[in-house]
Amino acid sequence: MSPRRTALLAGLALVPSLWPGAVAQGAGSADLKALGTAYALYVGAGYLRDTCVKRDPASAAKVNQAYAAWIKAQNLGAFEAQLTQRVGRAALTQLRADMAGSLQALDSALQKLGPASRSCPALATQFSSDTFDVRAQVPNLAAALGTGGAAPTPSASASSRPAGASANVAVYSVAQLSSLMAQTLAPLGKASGQQQDAAGLKKLQSLGTVIAVSGTTQRSRSITQEDDRRAARFDVYCYDMANDADNPPKGQVTVAGRVREFDHVTGITLDSCVVLSAAQAAGLKQSTLAVVDAGWQFKAQPAEKFLVAAGQGLKDSEILGAYIEQSTGIGVGGMVLTTYPVSLFLKDGTVYNDPYWAPGSFNYKLSRQLEPQKWGKWTRQGKDFVIRWGDGKTGTFEVKGESRALPAGTKLNGAFQTISGGGNTALGGDLMVVGGGTYTFRPDGTFSGGRFGGSSGPGVAVSSSRKTGGTYAVSGYGLTLRGQGGEEQRLFFARYDQDLLYIGGSPYTPDR
Incomplete structure (x- = not known):
């Protein structure tokens, strides 16, 4: 086994031992173990992709393409939505929060492979390897999910809209949220990464249960904002867009979703993202949050x-x-x-x-x-x-x-x-x-x-x-x-x- 695969396997040791409230949803212990293994690989792959897209822009397109191909090959376009239905949103949210320490260990494993300019192109090739083969490692995934077969792609219906989405939801630009995070982190000095992540998440959640974000995307789950000399310091990620699981939009986009995570290295992740139509976006109020220099990073x-x-x-x-x-x-x-x-x-x-x-x-x-x-x-x-x-x-x-x-x-x-x-x-x-x-x-x-x-x-x-x-x-x-x-x-x-x-x-x- 190659050193890079050994390091990634060690970092992917994220299998949960406890699913709060899951038993009440009717999932047995064997199913929980299978679902935990699959979700660990799913979250780990997404986290690695986030990290590489942010740290090594030169390989971002290659990593995005490899990740999208992996999602399609593993039939995981609707996985998180199905898992939420199976174990309950509260249990899944708690589990995702409990994984923070393990994800940092995974980040350390990635860094041991060398600088991002070397490890990230290598990661792109790993998505198609046995390391990330969810279907091989969890052959009973469909049965554990209760789907009995291939996962259908969710449609863009009114029921797919995140709970709480309404005309009261404000639309923030990526630059506005990036600036908010930069200003939140500035007073923390030498605080640990976990402390920075927690402070950023708390500030984001104070904006409301559901927020809307406008920016641009290049057919990926990453929503960004930039001009000819600078780019937003923190991007926004939406991996489970309900109406485009296998074909994310390209260009200007407005999405709505629940704030799930903030990572001081990679950016902001929204849960249950929905791509809004032009008419839906026009019905929401625009945020007046200030955009400050600290929210940007300058491009070469x-x-x-x-x-x-x-x-x-x-x-x-x-x-x-x-x-x-x-x-x-x-x-x-x-x-x-x-x-x-x-x-x-x-x-x-x-x-x-x-x-x-x-x-x-x-x-x-x-x-x-x-x-x-x-x-x-x-x-x-x-x-x-x-x-x-x-x-x-x-x-x-x-x-x-x-x-x-x-x-x-x-x-x-x-x-x-x-x-x-x-x-x-x-x-x-x-x-x-x-x-x-x-x-x-x-x-x-x-x-x-x-x-x-x-x-x-x-x-x-x-x-x-x-x-x-x-x-x-x-x-x-x-x-x-x-x-x-x-x-x-x-x-x-x-x-x-x-x-x-x-x-x-x-x-x-x-x-x-």
Whole structure:
């Protein structure tokens, strides 16, 4: 058995020992055990999907698709509604609350698989494995549910509307609820995750038994809100939408449901969600709850947005230095590697952690507006720095190397390469992604090189390459590459020793 499956199985040990009130509903002990096992897998899969969608947006589409395929293959579209009818809503609600500690253990198991950028793509492949095969582990599920066969998909009728839904229900935007949660958590300081979750849930439940939420969805159970520079910090999830169990809507949507859960990492979950028609939504009042900055998180922007003409950006005289620290990253096949990312420290007490363009061609003022999460304010602590980042997080930057501005006309000599990647072969999977580039610099001011990339999976392999050459010029923290066709690139450049260069923010080492 692979380590990743062992970890997930350990984390999925959620089978309940007590169902309050279930016996009164007529369910025997054998049925309860079967239903408990199935519900544990169902809740665990949903929780893992929530976590990965939030933590690793790059793999969200893949994880969502795998989860939806799993729901359909396991015939679980109406499972929670059927289980509620079988054991009673009070018993199911209490059981779901009792699982909070086990879900945190499951989260820990997921984190042991590595960073989200590695574990979440791997999780997508696991949904189709034996680990999440509910029907195989609980072959008597239909009998325990009392359905005797396949679960029908509930229809969008008036009876499917959550109890208490009426014109008195307020419609909140995802951003409004995200802001409410951010403001609720702010005073808690270093409170535990369970304390944060409890405080958020209490605040949400104070809004009413049933709430309505408006936002957008991409045919998933996740309802979000965003613009071109930011996204709501906490999304809203509706897994048991009563009128679209296998085909969630796409685009603008308004739903109504009971608040079931708040997770300070993933977001807000509603129970018994119903998608409202335009006429139904129009009949509800709009909330006037304030939207505050803390309710948003800023999205990564394309580097091209911050390119300006040479000399219109930062001046080398404004830069304190380009420093590197030790961190970890993902390599070819998903292997965890030790990395040394670079940050640009300015004399005005600010720091930027994603240099790509030569400073003189970098629109730092626009960057500070559109991607403040990449900027921080530093104070010196010996040879290291303490940084308070734009998203409110504080950390110590332990300096592992420093680069100063190089004199104009500095010459380079040698071949250098960079390599990056992803995939899951390091976890026993079959997906490998590789990318990189090489440059050969000569003392006469000429260079040659190119970029390459590729991926491989079951029965498929893709590769690409692009070669170039021309002249180069080093000055300060910039490297200007002029191609033979007249094209020009002005990239960030730093040299730490003869064995480590940074070009455009990527590390290059000698190609021996």
